[in-house]
Amino acid sequence: MGFDPSRPDIHLGHVVGLRKLRQLQDLGHQLILIVGDWTAQIGDPSGRSATRPMLTHEEVMENAQSYLRQFFKVVDRDRAQVVYQSEWFGKFSLADVIGLTGRFTVAQFLERDDFAKRFAEHRPIAITELLYPLLQAYDSVAIQSDVEFGGTDQMFNLLVGRELQEMMGQRAQQCFLMPILVGTDGVQKMSKSLDNYVGVEEAPDDMFGKIMSLPDEFIVSYFEYLTDAPVEGQTVNPMDLKKRLAEEITEVFHDQQAAAAARDRFERVVQQRSLPDDMPVVSLSTVSGPRWSNALVSAGLVSSVSDGKRMINQGAVELFPPSGQSLKITEDGRFEAPEPGTAVKVGRRRFASFQE
Incomplete structure (x- = not known):
């Protein structure tokens, strides 16, 4: 199975294939992970509607080290x-490059769905993108692959590998196509760029909480693709089933104690709307900037002023004074220091306590 380290981290969508590879390892098969340090610089055009920017080799190699650390949370190193x-x-x-390109025609590659759509709509297709399936196919030749794994969106690339192996006198590989994991939005495939992902190195609370945001109709597929746990009958309360799913997955990437603690925190903070006991403390003297969005950045609750404004506009920022009713911040107005001991909540899982 090949991986393009085009980003520094992986998510549960990648884990679907990695789990299947681990099962084959356990059956005694030899696993080869191919790090696409060349193809990552081009970027896989599968399912894309536009050319993506190319990465430098240094960027790819830095990402690769992060990828491998995360892969070995699932497969046996x-x-x-x-x-x-x-x-x-x-x-x-x-x-060598010209010899490789001479084995296929442009017409063959334009049969691929994403290329065909872009060509029909007169949108650009870079020559490097046409090279991508060829380079991936040659990987199979280089290691004399018997079986190649990929998502269903990789079918074209995997089949090119079969053809190229036969052209070069090798036995054609078998292709195992893995289902695409739907993201937490329940609409599109899991992707960091769509912010609907669960990263394998996320903190237990974040991992548990993100899985709990999954629409109910995808609970069973997540159980099937990401766990070995049996799914109970249809009479089970979806909320209880989703909690079990979130706890199972969190335990895989952390441990049983962390998963149980994440579940307890979710039930207290999200369901019962209690404040967590271990909120980070923010000194009011360290808050800089005139507006609430600046205060949220100072508290480490948002990554930027624009992110703070977005959360405020969505009504996702709430104050909990120690001696009064909770209050939502709905306008990015001037920051006035709240009563010491006031808790601030951003979204569903981010908290801090303002102190003198």
Whole structure:
């Protein structure tokens, strides 16, 4: 299975395939993880409607180290071989590239859905993108792959690998296509760019909370794709089933104690609307800037002033004074220091306590 380290972290969508690889490891098969340090610089055009910017090799290699650390949370490091595309593509000459491109036609590649749509709509397709399926296909030749794994959106690329192996005198690989995991929005596939993802290195509370935001109709598929736990009958309360799902997944990437604590915190803070006991403390003297959005940045509750404004406009910022009713901040007005001991809540899971 090949991975393009185009970003520094992976999410549960990647884990679907990794879990299947681990099962094959447990059956005694040899696993080869191919780090796409060449193809990541191009970017996989699968399912994309526009050309993506190219990465530098340094950026790709930095991401690759992060990827591998996260992969080995699922697959067994001791029973996996890691290879880099540069082991073979680093030796490629222009003649090798031309020889590879001469085995396929442009018409064949334009049959691919994403290329066909962009071509029909007169949107650009970079020559490098046409090279991507060829380079991925050559990976299968380089390691003499028997089986290649990929998502259902990778079918074209995997089949090109089969054809190229046969052209070069090898036995054609089998293709195992993994289902695409729907993101927490319940609409599109899980993706960091769509902010509907659950990262494998997220804190237990964040991982548990994000899974709890999943629409009920996807609970069963998440159980099937991401756990070995049996799914109970249809009479089970969806909320209880989702909590069990969130606890199962959180335990995989942390431990049983952290998962149980995340569940307890979710039930107290989100369901019972209690304030957490371990809120970070923010000194009012450290708050800089004239508006509430600045205060939220100072408190570490948002990443930027614009993010703070967005949360305020959505009505997702709430104050809990120690001696009064809770109050929502709905306008990015001037920041006036609240009563010491006032808790501030941003979204569903971010809290801090203002103190003198």
